[in-house]
Amino acid sequence: MSPLIEVRGLSYRYEDGTLALNGVDFRMEPGESVALLGPNGSGKTTFVLHLNGLLRGEGSIQVCGLPVEKPNLPAIRRKLGVVFQDSDNQLFMPTVVEDVAFGLLNLGMENEAALSKARAALETVAMSAAESKAPYHLSAGEKKRVAIAGVLAMEPEILVLDEPTTFLDPPGHRSLAELLAQLPQSKIVITHDNRLAAALCKRAVFFERGQIAAEGPVDSIVARFGWDVSWERTKSRS
Amino acid sequence: MRHLALERWARGSSPLHHRDPRAKIVALLVFLIALATDSHGLPWFALGLVVLLVTALLWARIPVWGALARAGIVLPFSAVFAAVSWLAGDPARGAPLAMKSYLSALAVLVVTSTTPLPVLLRGLEAMGAPSFLLDVGQFLHRYFFVISEEAQRMNQAAVARGVSGRQWGFGGPVFRASAGALAVLFGRSYGRAGDIHRAMLARGFDGRFRPLRTLRFQRADLLFTAVASLAPIAMRLAVERALA
Amino acid sequence: MHIPDGFLSTPVWATLDAAAAPAVVYLTRRAQRSLEENKVPLLGVLGAFVFAAQMINFPVGPGTTGHLVGGALLAFTLGPAPASMVMVAILAVQALVFQDGGILALGANITNMAVMGVLAGYLPFHIWGATRWRGFSVFAGGALSVLVSACLALAELLISGVRMPGSVLSVSLALFTVSAILEGAITLAVLRALEKVQPKTIHYPRPGRSPVLAGVALTAVLLATVGVLFAASGPDGIEKVLNLHAGSLQVNLLRQASTGILGLAMIYGACLVIGRVASRRRSL
Numbered sequence: 001m002s003p004l005i006e007v008r009g010l011s012y013r014y015e016d017g018t019l020a021l022n023g024v025d026f027r028m029e030p031g032e033s034v035a036l037l038g039p040n041g042s043g044k045t046t047f048v049l050h051l052n053g054l055l056r057g058e059g060s061i062q063v064c065g066l067p068v069e070k071p072n073l074p075a076i077r078r079k080l081g082v083v084f085q086d087s088d089n090q091l092f093m094p095t096v097v098e099d100v101a102f103g104l105l106n107l108g109m110e111n112e113a114a115l116s117k118a119r120a121a122l123e124t125v126a127m128s129a130a131e132s133k134a135p136y137h138l139s140a141g142e143k144k145r146v147a148i149a150g151v152l153a154m155e156p157e158i159l160v161l162d163e164p165t166t167f168l169d170p171p172g173h174r175s176l177a178e179l180l181a182q183l184p185q186s187k188i189v190i191t192h193d194n195r196l197a198a199a200l201c202k203r204a205v206f207f208e209r210g211q212i213a214a215e216g217p218v219d220s221i222v223a224r225f226g227w228d229v230s231w232e233r234t235k236s237r238s
Numbered sequence: 239m240r241h242l243a244l245e246r247w248a249r250g251s252s253p254l255h256h257r258d259p260r261a262k263i264v265a266l267l268v269f270l271i272a273l274a275t276d277s278h279g280l281p282w283f284a285l286g287l288v289v290l291l292v293t294a295l296l297w298a299r300i301p302v303w304g305a306l307a308r309a310g311i312v313l314p315f316s317a318v319f320a321a322v323s324w325l326a327g328d329p330a331r332g333a334p335l336a337m338k339s340y341l342s343a344l345a346v347l348v349v350t351s352t353t354p355l356p357v358l359l360r361g362l363e364a365m366g367a368p369s370f371l372l373d374v375g376q377f378l379h380r381y382f383f384v385i386s387e388e389a390q391r392m393n394q395a396a397v398a399r400g401v402s403g404r405q406w407g408f409g410g411p412v413f414r415a416s417a418g419a420l421a422v423l424f425g426r427s428y429g430r431a432g433d434i435h436r437a438m439l440a441r442g443f444d445g446r447f448r449p450l451r452t453l454r455f456q457r458a459d460l461l462f463t464a465v466a467s468l469a470p471i472a473m474r475l476a477v478e479r480a481l482a
Numbered sequence: 483m484h485i486p487d488g489f490l491s492t493p494v495w496a497t498l499d500a501a502a503a504p505a506v507v508y509l510t511r512r513a514q515r516s517l518e519e520n521k522v523p524l525l526g527v528l529g530a531f532v533f534a535a536q537m538i539n540f541p542v543g544p545g546t547t548g549h550l551v552g553g554a555l556l557a558f559t560l561g562p563a564p565a566s567m568v569m570v571a572i573l574a575v576q577a578l579v580f581q582d583g584g585i586l587a588l589g590a591n592i593t594n595m596a597v598m599g600v601l602a603g604y605l606p607f608h609i610w611g612a613t614r615w616r617g618f619s620v621f622a623g624g625a626l627s628v629l630v631s632a633c634l635a636l637a638e639l640l641i642s643g644v645r646m647p648g649s650v651l652s653v654s655l656a657l658f659t660v661s662a663i664l665e666g667a668i669t670l671a672v673l674r675a676l677e678k679v680q681p682k683t684i685h686y687p688r689p690g691r692s693p694v695l696a697g698v699a700l701t702a703v704l705l706a707t708v709g710v711l712f713a714a715s716g717p718d719g720i721e722k723v724l725n726l727h728a729g730s731l732q733v734n735l736l737r738q739a740s741t742g743i744l745g746l747a748m749i750y751g752a753c754l755v756i757g758r759v760a761s762r763r764r765s766l
Contacts, residue, residue, distance in 0.1 A: 019310055048438070052440055054436050054439060054440060055451055074442060077439070077440055077441065078442065080442075082437075082440045082441070084286040084433065084436075084437055084440075086430075086433060089430055089434045090437040090439055091432075092377065092380060092437065092438065092523065093380075093432050094354065094355075094356035094376060094379075094380060095356075097450065101450050102443075103440075103441035103442055105448040105450065106441060106442035106443055106444060106448070107442055111449075111450060111451065111452065114450065115450060118450075124422050134245065134354075134380075135380070136383050136384065137245075145275045150441065151441070154441065170291065208284075238278075244579060247694065249740055250682055255504040256736070266585070269587075270487060270585055270586050271586065273487075273488075274487060274488065274492060274495065275492050278500055279544060291685040299499055308581070309581065311580075311581050311582075312486045312581065315486055316486070319489065319639075319644060322644070322646055322647075322650050323644060323645055323646075325650065326645035326646055326647045327645070327648050328645045331643075331644065334488075335488055335644075336488075337488075338487065338488025339486045339487055339488035339489065339584070340488075341488075342486065342487030342488055342584055342585070342586070343486065343487070343581045346578065346581060346584075347581060348584055350578050350579060355575070355578060355579060358578065363597075368506070368507055368510040368511070370510050370513070370514050370522070371506065371510045371567060371570060373522045373570060374525045374529060374568065374571045375526070375529075375574060375575060376526070376528045377523055377525070377526020377527065377529075377530070378527075378530050378533065378568075378572065378575055379530075379575055379579070380526070380530075381526060381527050381530040382530040382531070382533050382534060382575070384530075385527070385530045385531055385533075385534040386497070386530075386533070386534035386537060388534075389531075389534040389535060389537065389538055389613075390537075390538075392540050397718075410541070411542055412541050413541060413667075413671070414671060415670060416538055416539075416540050416673030417540075417672050417675060418483070418671075418675050419534050419538070420538065420550070420668075420672045420675075421672050421676045421679055421680075422679065423531060423534075423535070424528075424531060424559075424672065424674075424676060424680070424683070425676070425679050425680045425683070427527050427528060427530070427531040428524070428527075428528070428680065428683055431524040431526075431527040431528070432524075434523040434527065435523045435524070438523065444517075447522075453637075456748030457616070470534045473713045479688050
């Protein structure tokens with residue numbers, strides 16, 4: 001079976017010369033979900049931006065069998081949807097429904113069809129009531145759901161989520177995790193929350209200084225690198 | 239912030255809210271021009287126009303006192319000029335100036351409180367205004383509230399680090415702290431724009447914005463345009479005839 | 483500085499509207515062409531930034547604060563044509579959403595702040611921005627953008643017949659000067675900070691470019707501004723004319739219209755220069 005995503009020798013340098021990614025190899029099979037763990041600045045987001053061609057580095061990348069090159073980008077961007085960390089920068093249209101329909105209209109869909117598909121996507125994330133609202137009036141959790149709807153509307157095969165639970169309060173955090181667990185797409189989840197990673201993914205990949213230092217089951221990676229969020233209070237001296 | 243009230247009013251649902259933005263824009267322009275070009279009819283003409291606008295507010299179910307108060311934002315400006323004119327020996331200029339500027343502001347408010355800004359911009363686009371400019375205006379409106387909150391927070395933090403009794407003033411630490419905060423905010427805004435652009439590309443953006451809903455000018459809009467445009471003209475003619 | 487409706491006389495606002503409309507179309511096209519790719523998010527977000535920055539108070543003295551207007555800063559970071567366009571968008575949103583400035587008066591406000599102000603703000607930088615007078619050119623640009631906008635607004639009010647005693651005029655001009663200096667200082671401070679943090683965002687002019695055209699344009703802008711203000715505020719001239727001629731309305735209208743036409747000429751000249759300067763920027 002051909003892999004969903006195959007990355008070989010990916011390297012990327014910033015404009016000022018620093019090496020952000022240094023020979024990354026990555027593979028994801030159909031039906032898998034992978035968590036990307038690692039310190040801030042280790043290259044996780046930079047890596048993910050290469051998968052749909054937003055950044056162009058050296059090495060080869062294939063998504064759903066298509067090489068990530070200019071002529072394939074429209075198809076790849078439909079098959080691989082990205083939910084960015086800051087929802088404000090993803091919900092750029094004046095109203096919720098216009099934003100969710102944005103991708104569909106870009107695909108050439110007619111207004112009526114786009115509207116009904118957008119509504120269906122909003123239904124999936126339980127945000128139908130917010131259809132005509134302006135994004136500014138939504139809470140962080142609501143914005144994240146709408147952002148997800150905007151990506152789901154395009155019916156992708158792969159969902160990439162960059163630190164989805166940032167800015168969310170505990171109830172928001174839990175309901176988002178529930179929603180994500182129900183989505184059937186293969187997922188790549190960048191997160192610092194080991195519990196979310198364990199809930200959504202079987203496999204984890206640990207980034208360090210632009211390279212993949214290790215990969216394996218989520219729990220063992222978390223244990224190996226001390227990536228557990230919970231901590232024990234040391235006994236205080238009397 | 240006071241703009242939030244306007245946003246709320248604009249998302250209401252009355253017959254006036256549902257009129258095509260082009261109809262409202264045309265009616266507004268006729269109103270403003272009829273008012274601006276008037277030279278004698280004033281107190282009576284103004285009275286008629288107030289009645290017209292208040293009727294519109296009631297029809298649109300917009301809080302009348304709230305709107306009347308909000309339009310009053312021009313009054314301090316007019317008051318200053320009225321005082322200046324009085325000092326210069328031209329007292330008669332003050333009252334007409336205040337009336338005209340207030341009524342103009344109120345008329346604009348009737349339109350903006352019954353039409354969300356993005357819809358208004360689309361109306362202008364349909365009337366021939368350049369799309370690029372309007373798209374920029376739409377983004378500006380979308381991100382203004384986000385960035386101004388960011389700005390207030392950053393400035394407070396910066397000033398808190400810089401303040402000390404005698405250090406207020408030109409070029410002092412507070413001044414420089416605020417300037418530094420602005421520079422950082424500029425950089426962040428630049429970065430934000432890049433993020434937004436990437437998010438747009440990730441969902442297939444190819445350079446063209448496609449509207450989800452197209453405007454349709456219907457018979458009700460035509461009727462509204464006719465009535466709303468003729469009303470101020472008819473009032474002015476009546477007043478001028480009565481005064482002649 | 484945002485003139486509300488009801489203050490300008492009909493010949494003045496109508497001429498400026500008629501002049502500003504094609505200017506805005508021209509500048510929009512110029513802005514679109516001078517940017518490498520569809521830059522709607524960048525211009526929109528930076529416009530939001532300037533709009534938000536206008537609300538930050540800078541201490542000027544005990545109990546007084548001022549704020550950035552931002553036209554010059556936009557010009558130094560985006561280039562003059564995009565900066566003009568963003569200012570137009572800001573002015574339109576301010577008029578519609580905040581009732582800050584009138585609708586019929588938009589032509590005047592756009593001319594003063596988005597066209598002439600941005601141009602006057604950018605030109606010193608174009609001439610000296612790559613030399614060791616850079617700091618001075620930034621300060622001068624900021625100051626001139628505010629000074630020119632304010633003087634033009636004052637002139638338009640005077641032409642429209644708003645009468646001001648000499649004392650009020652002098653106080654106004656003094657206030658304009660203070661605002662101008664503040665704008666220059668803030669713009670310089672922010673640009674210096676940007677140079678350290680995000681130097682790539684500043685559009686420096688290439689050294690060695692002939693500053694003659696820009697110098698001529700700047701002189702023209704300043705002369706025009708001073709000239710219009712002078713003509714508008716000459717009280718003796720207007721009094722005499724009105725007293726001597728019973729049918730003075732015609733002469734008054736003629737004066738207003740001719741000043742309006744002068745305004746028109748200024749705007750077209752300004753757009754041509756912005757366009758020339760902007761296309762030089764693109765060929766860098």
